[in-house]
Amino acid sequence: MRCVIVSDFGAVNGGAAKVAIESARGLAEAGVDVVFACAIGPVSPRLDHPRIDVQRFEGEEVWKVGGRIAAARQGIWNAAAHAFLTALLKRQPPGTIVHLHQWTKAFSPAAIAAAAESRLPVAITLHDYFSFCPTGGYFDFKAGRPCARRPMSGACLAANCDRESYGHKLVRVARQWRSDTALRALRSPLFIHVSALAARVAEPFLPTPSRHLVLANMIETTRLSPADVAANRPALFLGRFTQEKGVLVAAAAARAADIPLRLVGDGEAAIRAEIARLCPAAQFTGWVDAAAVVEAVRAARCVVAPSLWYETGPMTVAETMAQGVPTIVSRTIGAAEAVAHGRNGFVVTAGDTADLTESLKQIRRDDVVGPMGRAAYDDYWAKPQSVDRHVAGLQEAYGRLLAGA
Structure with a gap:
C-alpha cells in the first residue's frame, strides 16, 4: 500500500x-510507503523514517507572501503548487x-485540482469546514454564533460574517469557488470526519457521489494513575483566545461560580484584556510545551471547552479524560460525544453563561468531582484514541477506497 x-x-x-x-509516521511503521508533501518548514523529525519520502514545495504561508494582492492571488490559486503536485502525483x-x-x-485549491487530475483515489480529512465554507468555521463571526446559511448561496455571499472584513470574505469566496470546482472533479472521494457531529454538519454541503467515514483523531499520551482532582482547585482553559472558542463565557462563568480559572494558551490582545476584566483573578500561563500541558491538566479540577462553533473534534477532551480529569463541553463540539453528562463531565449549551456556571458550581463539590474524574479515566482507557487504532482505521479505509467499495 502507498x-x-x-x-x-x-x-x-x-x-x-x-x-x-x-498518521504518516504510524502508517510507515505499519508497512505503508508514504510520500509526505508539505510546503511550509521546518520538517518534523517525526517524518524521518525509511518508508517516508518527504517532498517539499518551497512555499510560504499565504498572508506572508508579499502584499495583499499577491497573497490573495496565491490563496485563490497557487499555480506553482499545482505544477509541483501534478508532477509528484504523475510519478x-x-x-x-x-x-x-x-x-x-x-497549496491552495490547486492541491485538490492536482489530486483530481491524477485520477488516483482521494481521501480528505476535514479538520475544519474549508471544504464547503469560505471562512472555514461555518460560523458567523460578526453575530458570534454558528452559521445558518447555505454556503456559497446568495445569502452567504452577501453576509459580512468574516473575522476580518467583508473584503477578506470576498477573497475567501473566490478561493471557495475554486475549491468547489476542484472537489466536483474528484471521482467518489472519501471524506474522513473526525466526529459524528462534524459529519452531520458537513455532509449536506459536500459533492456527490462521495463516501464518508467518521474516524476520531489520535492522541499521544502515557497511561498514568488518574489525577487527584478533588485536591485541585482551578478550572482550566486550553487553546487560542478567540471568540469562537468561548473563552469569554468561561471567564464570566468562573467568576460567577467562584472557581479559579487558569488559561494555557494565548491569542488576541483585546480578548485577553476582556478575560481579565470578566475574571480579574484569572491566571495566564501563555503557551507551554506538551509536558507542561499534561502537568496543567493534572493540576486542574476540570477542563472547560465551551466553544461556540461546531468544533470538529478537539483533542483536548480526550487528552483530559486520559488523565482522569472531567471536562465541561458545549454540545456544539464533536468531542461532546465522549462526555456523558453527570458521569464523566458536563455538557452545556454553547454561549449560556448560567449553564456553565451551574456546572462549575457542581464541580466544586468533592463528592461530585472525584467520581467524575475516575469515570473519565475509565471511559477513555476502555477505548483509547491511540495512533495504532487510528492507523488501523486508515488502512481499512484505504483498502475500501482502492477496491471502490
Whole structure:
C-alpha cells in the first residue's frame, strides 16, 4: 500500500498538522510507503523514517507572501503548487492513495485540482469546514454564533460574517469557488470526519457521489494513575483566545461560580484584556510545551471547552479524560460525544453563561468531582484514541477506497 499525504505544514503547529504527521509516521511503521508533501518548514523529525519520502514545495504561508494582492492571488490559486503536485502525483504507481489534510495556508485549491487530475483515489480529512465554507468555521463571526446559511448561496455571499472584513470574505469566496470546482472533479472521494457531529454538519454541503467515514483523531499520551482532582482547585482553559472558542463565557462563568480559572494558551490582545476584566483573578500561563500541558491538566479540577462553533473534534477532551480529569463541553463540539453528562463531565449549551456556571458550581463539590474524574479515566482507557487504532482505521479505509467499495 502507498499513499501521498498533503499538508501545508511540515511540522506540528496545530491539530491538523499533528494528525497528518503522526498518521504518516504510524502508517510507515505499519508497512505503508508514504510520500509526505508539505510546503511550509521546518520538517518534523517525526517524518524521518525509511518508508517516508518527504517532498517539499518551497512555499510560504499565504498572508506572508508579499502584499495583499499577491497573497490573495496565491490563496485563490497557487499555480506553482499545482505544477509541483501534478508532477509528484504523475510519478506515483497505480494504487496510490492521495490523502489531503490541509491546503488553505500554502497549496491552495490547486492541491485538490492536482489530486483530481491524477485520477488516483482521494481521501480528505476535514479538520475544519474549508471544504464547503469560505471562512472555514461555518460560523458567523460578526453575530458570534454558528452559521445558518447555505454556503456559497446568495445569502452567504452577501453576509459580512468574516473575522476580518467583508473584503477578506470576498477573497475567501473566490478561493471557495475554486475549491468547489476542484472537489466536483474528484471521482467518489472519501471524506474522513473526525466526529459524528462534524459529519452531520458537513455532509449536506459536500459533492456527490462521495463516501464518508467518521474516524476520531489520535492522541499521544502515557497511561498514568488518574489525577487527584478533588485536591485541585482551578478550572482550566486550553487553546487560542478567540471568540469562537468561548473563552469569554468561561471567564464570566468562573467568576460567577467562584472557581479559579487558569488559561494555557494565548491569542488576541483585546480578548485577553476582556478575560481579565470578566475574571480579574484569572491566571495566564501563555503557551507551554506538551509536558507542561499534561502537568496543567493534572493540576486542574476540570477542563472547560465551551466553544461556540461546531468544533470538529478537539483533542483536548480526550487528552483530559486520559488523565482522569472531567471536562465541561458545549454540545456544539464533536468531542461532546465522549462526555456523558453527570458521569464523566458536563455538557452545556454553547454561549449560556448560567449553564456553565451551574456546572462549575457542581464541580466544586468533592463528592461530585472525584467520581467524575475516575469515570473519565475509565471511559477513555476502555477505548483509547491511540495512533495504532487510528492507523488501523486508515488502512481499512484505504483498502475500501482502492477496491471502490
